[in-house]
Amino acid sequence: MNDFSQIFAFYSFKGGVGRSMAVLNLAYALAAIGRNVLILDMDLEAPGLSGFLDRNQEIPGFAASDMVDLVKWASTTSLPLNPLSFPLHSEYIVRVPREKLQGNPGANSEPGRLDILPVEEERDYYERLTALAMGSYDQDALIRMGSILRAWLKSLRFPIEVPDYYGPTAERTAAYDYVLVDSRTGITETGGLCIGPLSDQLVVLTALNDQNVKGTCKFLKEVGILESLPHSSTDADPTREKAGPRPGSKPCLIVASLVPAGEIETKRKRLEHLEEVLGKVVVKLSYHPQLALQESIFTRDYRDEYLAHEYDTLLRQVLRMAGDRNDDTLPERLTRRKHSPVEFRDTLRQLLHSATATGSENLLFFLLSEAIRSEIKDDADFILWDQACRALSGAGQSSSLSVITQWANLLSQWSLHSIDRGLATLRIEAAMNRYKQVCESDKATSHQKAEALLYRGITHGLQDEPHKEIDDFSAVIQMTDAPAELKTEALINRGVAHGKQDEPHKAIDDFSAVIQMTEAPDELKAKALANRVWVHYITGCYREAIEDGRQAVSLKPSDWLPHNNLAISLLVFGQTAEALVSYEAAIALANSAQLEEIMADLRGAIEQHKALAGAEEILDRIEARRQALKSE
Numbered sequence: 001m002n003d004f005s006q007i008f009a010f011y012s013f014k015g016g017v018g019r020s021m022a023v024l025n026l027a028y029a030l031a032a033i034g035r036n037v038l039i040l041d042m043d044l045e046a047p048g049l050s051g052f053l054d055r056n057q058e059i060p061g062f063a064a065s066d067m068v069d070l071v072k073w074a075s076t077t078s079l080p081l082n083p084l085s086f087p088l089h090s091e092y093i094v095r096v097p098r099e100k101l102q103g104n105p106g107a108n109s110e111p112g113r114l115d116i117l118p119v120e121e122e123r124d125y126y127e128r129l130t131a132l133a134m135g136s137y138d139q140d141a142l143i144r145m146g147s148i149l150r151a152w153l154k155s156l157r158f159p160i161e162v163p164d165y166y167g168p169t170a171e172r173t174a175a176y177d178y179v180l181v182d183s184r185t186g187i188t189e190t191g192g193l194c195i196g197p198l199s200d201q202l203v204v205l206t207a208l209n210d211q212n213v214k215g216t217c218k219f220l221k222e223v224g225i226l227e228s229l230p231h232s233s234t235d236a237d238p239t240r241e242k243a244g245p246r247p248g249s250k251p252c253l254i255v256a257s258l259v260p261a262g263e264i265e266t267k268r269k270r271l272e273h274l275e276e277v278l279g280k281v282v283v284k285l286s287y288h289p290q291l292a293l294q295e296s297i298f299t300r301d302y303r304d305e306y307l308a309h310e311y312d313t314l315l316r317q318v319l320r321m322a323g324d325r326n327d328d329t330l331p332e333r334l335t336r337r338k339h340s341p342v343e344f345r346d347t348l349r350q351l352l353h354s355a356t357a358t359g360s361e362n363l364l365f366f367l368l369s370e371a372i373r374s375e376i377k378d379d380a381d382f383i384l385w386d387q388a389c390r391a392l393s394g395a396g397q398s399s400s401l402s403v404i405t406q407w408a409n410l411l412s413q414w415s416l417h418s419i420d421r422g423l424a425t426l427r428i429e430a431a432m433n434r435y436k437q438v439c440e441s442d443k444a445t446s447h448q449k450a451e452a453l454l455y456r457g458i459t460h461g462l463q464d465e466p467h468k469e470i471d472d473f474s475a476v477i478q479m480t481d482a483p484a485e486l487k488t489e490a491l492i493n494r495g496v497a498h499g500k501q502d503e504p505h506k507a508i509d510d511f512s513a514v515i516q517m518t519e520a521p522d523e524l525k526a527k528a529l530a531n532r533v534w535v536h537y538i539t540g541c542y543r544e545a546i547e548d549g550r551q552a553v554s555l556k557p558s559d560w561l562p563h564n565n566l567a568i569s570l571l572v573f574g575q576t577a578e579a580l581v582s583y584e585a586a587i588a589l590a591n592s593a594q595l596e597e598i599m600a601d602l603r604g605a606i607e608q609h610k611a612l613a614g615a616e617e618i619l620d621r622i623e624a625r626r627q628a629l630k631s632e
Contacts, residue, residue, distance in 0.1 A: 146197030526556035
């Protein structure tokens with residue numbers, strides 16, 4: 001989501017208000033929508049969060065060092081900082097196993113990563129805590145420690161798995177999207193460190209009884225949140241990012257926790273009073289009877305319970321505070337005609353990481369198809385669309401297998417643009433595995449299987465494997481329940497393959513079969529005719545080529561290929577004037593790559609037939625058009 005982690009400190013004036021459980025439930029909810037989250041157990045004197053995760057086997061154990069050790073490091077480190085001397089991430093962090101996380105069924109994403117920097121109470125805990133002597137530090141020392149810890153957190157990168165076919169230059173590390181700090185209760189040195197220089201934003205929890213409300217209000221006044229206004233965006237403080245925002249300048253979310261189910265009128269008045277005193281909208285977390293028996297991860301294990309829905313409300317508020325919310329304009333922005341490639345990539349990345357992606361599957365699939373058709377060339381774009389395919393194929397939609405076929409097409413295209421032959425091989429192998437996945441799937445429809453076979457055949461042809469190519473096209477043709485359009489495409493492609501194999505009669509048979517199909521659309525008939533023109537041309541049957549060419553042009557006058565194949569047949573047959581007219585049409589309709597094909601065909605004819613009247617004039621026209629396209 002962000003280049004740098006958003007650090008949220010969770011604070012409560014008194015204990016027993018569900019602060020640690022709010023941190024945990026929010027962390028699991030964020031991971032479920034694909035965010036990468038780090039939890040810090042900064043309640044050093046009473047680290048309940050760490051114990052909960054350990055007792056319930058949510059983590060596999062502890063790392064070599066823990067939160068107490070990290071704070072000790074920060075207390076003995078001086079400024080300015082040398083990032084090369086920072087402690088290793090792996091020495092402190094414990095990862096929640098992936099199987100403990102659940103993806104959000106309403107989002108196009110797999111679960112993110114959830115790590116914790118815990119406190120290990122079984123390893124000389126009291127001795128290490130006493131040696132830390134948090135009470136001995138003055139305000140300046142605490143600010144320095146918080147700034148050091150903040151810098152370390154902002155620098156963290158963890159390894160991510162990427163496919164081998166991405167290549168050695170692909171990014172293989174990522175930053176956390178969120179760091180959630182479970183702070184110490186009350187007015188303490190540790191609490192001050194967390195809410196001060198360490199964090200970006202605050203989440204303050206309070207119960208609704210007088211003692212909690214008054215204590216919370218007193219705390220918010222002490223740190224300047226109630227009196228402060230947001231700083232102007234033009235207020236430049238070069239030390240602010242290093243030290244972290246002051247409490248009074250930080251966004252703050254108030255959460256009323258353990259709100260009872262009964263006493264409706266009293267509860268309403270207390271909530272209204274809290275909002276009136278604080279001048280802020282208050283998020284409500286109700287008391288749940290299960291909390292009296294055991295702490296629970298409601299956002300994962302009890303999704304139907306009312307408390308899980310209230311945690312979802314807290315999730316949406318935190319996402320909004322972080323600027324990580326659904327943007328309904330993202331799909332519309334992707335379809336704009338006028339945007340730079342950089343803008344398009346950034347918007348696509350945002351959409352893929354947003355819950356707005358849910359409901360945009362059809363748009364993303366269309367854009368993917370268009371991107372493949374327009375021939376992606378940049379590795380960064382291939383990687384971005386590969387990630388889009390990964391998200392779409394896991395969306396659980398009936399179209400997922402069609403996405404996998406397009407994914408294979410993307411990888412096939414990528415292999416053709418690969419300079420490194422080893423990477424090209426990895427990419428084509430990945431493509432073939434995906435074609436195979438669709439062809440062998442029990443859930444694939446006849447259309448999806450035929451489509452996968454057709455495109456796999458095309459890929460075999462691009463890889464110079466004609467026998468496999470023809471076999472796949474033949475398999476589509478022989479399918480009794482394959483769509484007629486895909487059978488037609490398979491016949492045309494098999495005809496082209498036979499032509500390349502110097503089997504003109506088989507090629508003409510396939511093209512003729514399409515031309516004679518009453519249900520075949522004119523576009524495909526024109527394509528078959530244009531290809532039959534070429535077979536007639538290379539076998540010297542110019543009259544037949546010209547006859548087919550004129551018919552193809554009448555069916556698809558907007559396509560450059562029928563005009564080109566008719567033109568070259570007319571030119572070689574000596575009908576120069578008509579050939580010039582057909583070439584003019586072909587040149588006007590062709591793009592730069594197609595102009596290269598027209599020129600290559602013409603040069604081949606010149607080489608074979610030597611003197612061809614009008615040939616040089618046509619080459620000049622092609623070159624003029626090429627220059628005109630370059631200047632557009």
